Amino acid sequence: MTKHKSWRKVYDSHTHLNDTPFFDDVPAFIARANHYGVVEMNIVGSNCLLNDRAVELGHCYPSLHPVIGWHPEDLATFNAEEEAHLLAQLKDPLVVGVGEIGLDYYNDEHSPHKLQWALFEKQLAWARQLHLPVSIHCRDALADAYAILRDAHVAEFGGVMHSFNGSPAWAEKFMNLGMAISFSGVASFKNATDVHAAVQVVPLDRMMVETDAPYLTPKPFRGKQNEPAFTKFVVDAVAELKQVAAEKVAYQTYHNARSLFLKKDEQDD
Template sequence: KELSAHEKVVAIGEMGLDYHWDKSPKDIQKEVFRKQIALAKEVNLPIIIHNRDATEDVVTILKEEGAEAVGGIMHCFTGSAEVARECMKMNFYLSFGGPVTFKNAKKPKEVVKEIPNDRLLIETDCPFLTPHPFRGKRNEPSYVKYVAEQIAELKEMNFEEIASITTENAKRLFRIN
């Protein structure tokens, strides 16, 4: 809480649930997640959500804890269009990374086409989830342009429009002028 008062802190996170590696008991993950949401609400900062193989529980907890009060980002979103709609109703932006550039990534590409531009963000998730054509190598921030290019193509827009839209969305979410 004390650290969140610093002027450069614009969000709380990354927080959420990760059932992929099974290194932390699910009940403890859920308890800590709920406490982190409560903290974000107390300090009135948006939250960055990590979700790996835990979509149903993440969405349920966000609803139960009233996370729409602060909203935030669904980091590296890979869920369905239905889940995307649920998250947007709770005041969340959807952020897409390298996987949207993968040839076999049908679901994220469909979601990108469907969601409104004012809920769209892009990211690198460095050092992971490297976009095509660098897949398999260490990711780096400069590769975010490949994500933007893919999204521009999917939305039938140009790169500059997507760059501008996602920049403005991030400024609005993080209250940056």
């Protein structure tokens, strides 16, 4: 395959143009992203407001793809009414995935682990029923997330470990479940040694790139607000770590994201 030599389309597999820093100026952020070659984005929700906005943006902009679900940090606001609303939204044909869902043990005072597990398992069951891939948030909970995804047979509907920050060994374990691994701006951080090592072991055909904007701004913009345009610099960081052409990273990660979330490949362009 030689197409990547002059090919630089980029897919931001996880970003938040539905969040407050962006929502009132979405066209400007899309234009800036397009300038850097970022032409497709997953707009990821986590609660009622951000899910509603993700779906709204998906209906307004063809290059923005809603991924909606209930984040473990928002567990306290999840109830029967919100569940019914989310289930109805997930049946919207423009919704391409369930996310971000998973486990977060970093600040879990109001999200007991057992309740997180139940919500995670419920949303994985919906993903199976609706044939939608999942975008997984996992913070300080790799072992439990792995066990739940394994028991859910995630390979049968597909998914990605969003902003992966574990070791190479954990990357291998999740790939063995059939998961893709997505890297954020953390791949550009000088001291992120586990992430650097994971980038080096994850094959390009199992990898995605993302910003998680407005968070995790990559070099050379650390300290500033992140945005989808900066996916270009995540691509560059991955390319440097893997010692391959940035165009090759862009090409393969774009293809991987389109294949999982849009059920398309490069021949559909």
